Ligand SMILES: Nc1ncnc2c1ncn2[C@@H]1O[C@H](COP(=O)(O)OP(=O)(O)OP(=O)(O)O)[C@@H](O)[C@H]1O
C-alpha cells in the first residue's frame with residue numbers, strides 16, 4: 122500500500138436538479154491496478170467517471186491525481202493530464218473516418234491535416250501493438266459496434282494516457298471480443314497504465330480486477346481485493362439481496378408457429394450479402410436464441426425482419442400473414458415488437474422525454490391520441506406505470522431519456538416493447554447495460570411473456586443470456602444458420618465450434 | 632446544423648415535454664434571450680458608431696425608442712413584423728424536422744404572384760370571400776413551391792439547401808418576367824402589375840393606418856403551429872424525424888411524408904406572407920416586393936430557438952431593428968452599410984445567446 126494513491130477522489134458531490142448522482146463519494150485508485158466498479162443501474166458510476174475525465178464538473182469535493190489536486194473543464198484538459206475515458210455511449214462522429222475522429226478538436230486542423238500520414242501511421246502502429254484491428258481510413262458508420270468500441274479505445278491510447286477508464290466496454294462485445302479486451306487491459310497494465318473498468322458482468326470483473334469497488338446510491342459502499350470475494354457476494358453487495366442466476370422455467374410445449382422465415386436473403390447497407398437463405402420458425406410459448414459472433418448477419422437479420430432493410434428473396438410470415446417487405450408501420454401493427462440492437466440509433470430519441478419515447482410507435486393511436494392530438498395525461502400515466510413496473514430510475518416521466526443511466530434507458534425500451542402486447546418479440550441484445558438485479562427481472566419478464574404464449578426470437582452474443590432463458594439455440598455464422606441446439610451447458614464446446622463456423626454436417630439451412 | 636453526437640449525456644435536452652411551470656420558465660427564457668441578444672448587439676453597434684465618429688448612444692435612442700414614437704410608427708413595425716413572424720414560425724416547423732429550407736424568399740414571391748392573380752381577377756366577389764381567397768392562393772402557391780424542393784429531397788435525396796436556394800432565383804426571375812411582361816400594367820411607367828380589386832385587399836385594422844389584419848393572422852398561426860408541434864400527433868412525428876430519422880423509421884413513421892409536410896407548412900407560411908405584402912401593403916406586384924424577409928425569417932426562427940411561440944417575439948424584434956435602422960439612416964446620416972453591419976452583429980449574438988439559453992435551461 123502506497124502512502125500516496127495514484128488517484129484519490131474525496132467526498133465528491135454532484136446533483137442534476139433533484140437527482141443526487143454522487144452523494145459524497147470517495148475512492149482511491151492505485152497505480153498499475155485494474156480497479157473494477159460495480160453498481161446497479163443509476164448508482165452513479167458513469168457520472169463519477171465523467172467527473173474524473175472532465176466531462177462533468179463536480180459540485181463539491183476534490184480529485185487528486187498523481188499527488189496534485191485537479192479540476193478539469195473539458196475532456197481535453199483531462200487528456201492532457203493523461204486521463205482518458207471510453208464512454209458507455211460512443212462519442213464518434215459517424216460520417217468521418219477513424220483518423221478524422223481522432224484529430225477532431227485537437228488544435229489546428231491545418232497542421233494536423235498536413236500530418237495525416239503520420240496520424241495514420243501512428244494508428245496502424247498502435248493497432249498492431251495491441252492487436253486492435255483498426256483501419257485509420259474506415260468510416261465509423263460502416264463499423265460494427267464491437268469495432269467502434271476498439272476505435273474508441275485506440276482513440277484514447279492515441280492521445281496518450283496513464284489512466285484509462287472503460288465504462289461498460291463489454292456490454293456490446295461478443296465473448297471472443299471480450300476475451301480480447303480483457304487481455305488488452307492486462308497488456309496496458311504491463312505497459313505501466315492504470316485501468317478503471319465498469320461492468321455488470323461479475324465473471325469478467327472477477328477475472329481481471331485487482332480490486333473491486335461497489336457503488337450504491339451515489340456512494341462507494343465497499344472496496345475489496347479480488348481474492349477476498351466471489352461473484353455471489355459481489356452481487357449481494359450491489360443489489361442488497363441474493364440474485365438468482367438460474368431461472369425456473371415451466372415445461373409447457375410450444376404452440377403454433379408464429380414467425381416463420383423461409384430462405385431469407387438480404388444484403389447489408391454496404392451492399393454485401395449478409396443473410397444467406399435463412400429459414401427458421403418461432404412458435405408460441407417458445408424463446409429461440411440466435412448465438413454467434415457479432416457481424417455474422419444478426420444485425421441485418423433483425424433489421425430485415427423489422428422492415429428496416431429490404432429482403433432480397435425468401436419470405437417472412439407472421440401469424441400466417443406474409444409480412445415480407447412491408448414497411449415498419451405495417452409490421453409494427455402486426456403484433457410485432459422489437460428491442461433493437463442499437464438503442465441510440467433506433468430505440469430511442471435521446472433528447473425526448475420518457476413519455477414521448479414510450480409512445481414512439483403508438484403516438485397516433487388511441488388512447489394515446491385522439492382526433493390528431495396527443496393525449497398527454499394518458500401518455501403520462503402509462504409512462505409512470507411502466508417506470509414503476511420496470512423500476513426505471515428517473516426523476517419523472519418528463520425527463521429526457523438521454524439523461525437516464527444506460528441500463529435504465531434499456532429498461533424503458535424493454536418496457537415499451539412488452540407493453541405493446543405483441544405476439545412476436547424480436548430481441549437483439551436483451552440485457553445490454555442492465556445490472557444483474559434488473560437482468561434477473563427482465564429475464565423473468567421475458568419468461569412470463571413466453572409462458573403467456575408469445576413467440577420470442579432472442580439474438581444475443583451473450584451465451585449466459587441465451588442459456589438462461591432460451592428453449593433452443595441456433596447458431597449464426599457468415600449469414601447462415603449452422604446449428605440448432607438445446608440450451609445444454611454440456612454442449613458448450615459444440616456451440617463454440619459452430620460459432621467459429623466449424624461443422625461436420627452440411628449447414629442445416631442450406 | 633445536424634446534431635452530431637446523440638450519445639453525449641451532458642448535452643441538454645430542451646425539447647423534452649415539460650410540466651407547465653417548467654414550460655413557462657422555458658418560454659420566459661426563450662423570450663428573454665432574444666432581447667438580451669439584441670441588447671448586446673446594440674452595445675456593439677454603439678461602439679461601432681462611436682469608432683466611426685457618430686454619436687454612439689444614438690443607436691439606442693433611435694433604433695429602439697425612435698421606432699416607438701407614436702401609434703403610427705408602432706403600426707409600421709407590426710406591419711414589418713407580419714411577414715417575419717409568419718416566415719419565422721413556419722421555418723421553426725421545418726427546422727424542427729431538420730429540413731433546412733432556405734427558400735422562404737422564393738416561396739414568398741410565388742405566394743405574391745398567386746395572390747396577385749387571384750386578386751386582380753374574379754371581380755364581383757364579396758370581401759368576405761375574395762380577401763381570404765387571396766390569402767389561400769398565396770399559402771397554396773408557397774406550399775407548392777416548397778413542395779418541389781421537398782419532393783426532390785425525398786425522391787432523389789437532393790439537398791434542400793441547394794434546391795430551395797435555386798428555387799429562390801427562379802421565383803425572383805419569374806416575378807420580374809411577369810411584371811415586365813404578361814402581368815404588366817400597360818398604363819404604368821414602372822414595371823408593376825395591375826392593382827388588386829378592392830375586395831381582395833387584406834382588411835386594415837384601423838382605417839387610417841397601413842397595418843392590416845395580417846399581424847393577427849400571423850400571431851394566431853404562430854400559436855397554432857406551436858400547439859401543432861408540441862401537442863399533435865403529426866407534430867410529434869415531425870420532431871422525431873428531425874431528431875432521429877432512424878428511430879422514426881423504426882417506429883413506423885413515414886419519414887418522406889413528414890419531410891413533405893414540414894416543407895409545405897413552412898412554404899405555406901412564406902407564401903401567405905407574400906400574399907399579405909401584395910394584398911395588404913402594396914396592392915400591386917412589384918419586382919422587389921420583399922426586402923429579404925425570407926432570409927431574415929431564418930434568423931427569426933433561429934433566435935426563437937425553433938419555437939413558433941418565441942418567433943412572435945423575435946419577429947417583432949427584428950422588425951423593430953429594421954424600422955430603427957431606417958430611422959437611424961434618416962436622422963443620423965449613418966451609412967447603410969454600417970446599419971447592415973449592426974444587423975449582422977445581431978444575428979451573431981443570436982447564435983451566441985442560443986448557446987447561453989441552452990445553459991440556462993439546465994438551471995431552469
Ligand atoms: N445529464 C444528466 N442530467 C440529469 N440526470 C443525470 C444526468 N446524468 C446522469 N444523471 C442521473 O444520475 C444518476 C446516476 O447515473 P449514472 O449514469 O452515473 O449511472 P450508472 O451507475 O452509470 O448506471 P448504468 O449502469 O445504468 O450505466 C442517474 O439517476 C441518472 O439519471
Ligand SMILES: [Mg+2]
Nearest residue numbers: 167209526527
Ligand atoms: Mg453508466
